[in-house]
Amino acid sequence: MTATTTARPKVTFRWRVVDIVVAAVIGVAAGLVFFGWNQVYNPLTAPIEAALPGAQALLWGVWLIAGVLGGLVIRKPGAALFVELVAATVSALLGAAWGPLTLEAGLVQGLGAELVFLVFLYGNWRLYVAVLAGALSGLAMAINDLVLWYAGAAPAFATIYTISSVISGAVIAGLGSWAIVRGLATTGALSRFASGREA
Amino acid sequence: MTSQPVSAGASVDARGWGWRHAGRDGWALSSVDIHIDPGERVLLLGASGAGKSTLIHALAGVLGGDDEGESRGELLVNGRPPEAGRGQAGLVLQDPDSQVILARVGDDVAFGCENLGVARDETWRRVASSLDAVGLDLPLDHPTSALSGGQKQRLALAGVLAMQPGLLLLDEPTANLDPDGVTEVRDAVGSVLDQTGSTLIVIEHRVAVWKDLVTRVIVLGADGEVTADGTPAHVLGSAGERLAAAGVWVPGFPPAYPVRRREAPVELLLHTEALAIGRTSAVRGGIELEIRAGQALAITGPNGSGKSTLGLTLAGLVTPVDGRVVADGLRGGLGPEPIAWRSRDLLTRIGSVFQDPEHQFLAATVRKELAIGPQALRLGEAEIARRIDELAERLRLRHLLDANPFTLSGGEKRRLSVATVLATRPRLLVLDEPTFGQDSRTWAELASLLAELLDEGSAIVAITHDAELVDAIADAEFRLAELVS
Amino acid sequence: MSILAPIVGPQAVYRINPVSKFITAFLLSAVLVLSIDWVSASVALALELVLFLWAGVSFRTFVARTLPIWIAAPLGAFTILLYGRPSGETHLSFLLVHITDGSIELAIATLLRTLAIGLPAVVLFITIDPTDLADGFAQILRLPARFVYGALAALRLIGLFLDDWRSLELARRARGVADRGRIRRFASQAFALFVLSIRRGSKLATAMEARGFGGSTPRTWARESRLRWPDAALIVIGVLVALTAATVSIATGHWSFVAAQ
Secondary structure, eight states: OOOOOOSSOOOOOSSHHHHHHHHHHHHHHHHHHHHHHHHHHHHHHHHHHHHHHGGGGGGGGGHHHHHHHHHHHHTTTHHHHHHHHHHHHHHHHHHHTTTHHHHHHHHHHHHHHHHHHHHHHTTTSSHHHHHHHHHHHHHHHHHHHHHHHHTTTHHHHHHHHHHHHHHHHIIIIEEEHHHHHHHHHTTTTTTSSSHOOOO | OOOOOOOOOOOEEEEEEEETTTSSSSSSSSEEEEETTTTTEEEESSSSSSHEEEEEEEHHOOOOOTEEEEEEEEETTBOOGGGGGGTSSEOOOSSSSGGOOOOOOHHHHHHHHHHTTTTTHHHHHHHHHHHHHTTOOOOOOGGGOOOOOHHHHHHHHHHTTTTOOOEEEEEEETTSOOHHHHHHOOOOOOHHHHHHOEEEEEOSSSSHHTTTTEEEEEETTTOOOOOEEEEEEEHHHHHHHHHHHTTTTTTTOOOOOOOOOOOOOOOOOEEEEEEESSSSEEEEEEEEEEETTOOOOEEEESSSHHHHHHHHHHTSSSOOOOEEEETTTTOOSSSGGGSSSOOOHTTTTTEEEEESSSGGGSSSSSHHHHHHHHHTTOOOHHHHHHHHHHHHHHTTOOOGTSSSSGGGGGGHHHHHHHHHHTTTTOOOOESSSTTTTTHHHHHHHHHHHHHHHTTTEEEEEEOOOOOOHHHHHOSSSHHHHHOOO | GGGOOOOOOSSSSSSSSSHHHHHHHHHHHHHTTTBBOHHHHHHHHHHHHHHHHHHHHHHHHHHHHHHHHHHHHHHHHHHHHHOOOOOEEEEEEEEEEEEEEEHHHHHHHHHHHHHHHHHHHHHHHHHOOHHHHHHHHHHOOOOOHHHHHHHHHHHHTHHHHHHHHHHHHHHHHHHTOSSHHHHHHHHHHHHHHHHHHHHHHHHHHHHHHTTTSSSSSOOOSSSSOOOOHHOOOHHHHHHHHHHHHHHHHHHHTTOGGGGGG
């Protein structure tokens, strides 16, 4: 098996086994973190909602981290979607109140992020793309929640909720995930991925 | 009638083979030339980082494709490149937990057969005979999470065996096991080899375990070139000393035991009163222990006997289920029970070193990691810098100060976790399996460091199944019997 | 994986193919979610409670596992009570809060709806074995095996992640940083968990590849997964419950399509 390629690794869109398993692992870990986050944030929701109804969505970007993080780490088509689905599955299995619709929520949120990565042809993984992916994911979450779960809410609530979701998605899921990936890369945990090898 | 796991051994050929990981400048292995005949049993030795693992992974065909690195030269298993014949080489890795794939024993063993396209009936026949060959006498729906380390490794071996590979590759299979598990696995491998006649390549730094099982020892140098090759007796005789210096546990060349200035024990630092430990309900009760300055207590016992929980309880991290832990000699103005202290107060009184150093890493560089404890104590900048310097010197971490803790090698991580604990100068140290899976050089360093600390007046509680460590530094031993559930 | 271990028992529900349970739960939720009214939700809930009895899940287990729903449902309903679209007589109003007839009715509907959707999902899911579900996804729904089993193997690591999390917490106490800053500590622990879990995942991937996973050979199945008539029967029952609820609601004029709000 003689080498004919140069030292720079070539980019491929086919998923390797390590891509699938690590994507699933990120989803599982994210699902657990969501679960833990629920215990922590519950006390915070009520006062925020009392102050400005709909603004509690500012905390919910945490639910969107899975998709953006998955996309940034794995860098293959479908990564954001797959990781959000796995995280949602774990969430559902641990006892989320919305049953199989948790999965549907994960699907919608994942699609939001996936769309942005697609638009950039799965080749641009910089900060602003991550922020956009988080923001669109947040928008998708807001629409999904307002139609299915807060149906019948007043327009003021709906507006505040949507704007909060988008901001939360952009900051927590977008900026946050990007920072997490950079941190992960420095620990050497991503050595088998392109995301771990660039400076 | 179960089918005999029959597979003739595979031959291995490496001609000028080298590998470079993507994104790195240097070649991990530059030129390997080896020929192994079918049925040979080879022990692969060499200093840590000599690329042995890379070679084994390449033979199993799991190194990754062009996007992960490049190769040169030729590497053949039975005359074909490893990737071409999936299933002709079976790989067993070091970490028992990361190799269990499915939740039930039978399913896990059947996994390989499913991937190779084996028919259902034949699959289950092979599952039965493989479990038999490794001595795992368990029902097929037994949960894999309920297995001990040694059982998990044997399960992995069975799963590999079910694929009927001609080449058996073992990458430090017993490094993470307690002494019982080590023997279990070694015996299982022996029995498998007898039945199948496969070729074996095993990497391990504890030579004594495999010496009698293998027919040939190959030593790889820093670049992967073969520096010694022959029968065990021949190689260990000629290169034994050199290997021991490089960290291999060579029988006949044991690491130096530290010399301790054992004085009469004086001050009582901590004692327990009818202590009962456990998670939610008592797993062990009526424990009475005394820990004195300058003394080392070893807590021993088989895996699962509650050693770690006892250590965590003594260190003030886990609440006792019943009874008390009283730290009169350490309290310095606080209450008598460590569990009630704030975590900042623990820093100068009791230091804990966890079994997995990575659980304790908080910072992005080694320097910042060492500073965390002193910073929590609100020490001045100059003092913190001084302590970091001192520790870096003492534990040979100076060249690593700007590296990320997660990128360190196993021995370096262990030294760093001990260093972070020493930064705040606690009088009592609780260490959970400090010499776990370490090579002989790191072992000797740790043993001598612990001896120094004891001579300086600290007390040590070491949870360990390493009999040599107990011999070398322990003044007393507290043995926990196996839990009967 | 004790937190996800399915409960087992002799009743028929335990032998039903997990894919069928999955589809049933999904269809039920999909229909019920389309409307926000108390009639469809309560009819569905009543029928479901009858079926729960037949399913033979012990009362204690039922309450324990469905607890999150019993907490989340009233919370969600409360939000709607305060901020729901106002209509009818106003009972209380300050700032953005408007408790009106309309919002009370919507709140009740939300409460019942959340219960009607969530409870059967939990009851069905707690009897599903993940490996069997994966077999069903791969063999019956023909989802790509690499993704299904890759995800299954990763899911199995949950138990280890929980152990890691516990160790990470204790380690922070030992390092002197556990006294304050709960959120910052949570973030630091979450990061460490990601590092450890990705490491484990990479090793697991290597182990799976070493067993031939992900290769080009067509896969065989050691455990067969098929849909038999009891499985189809469950789906039919689910559809009937959903349709009955919808029909009663439409017939009594309470049906209120969500997107029309």
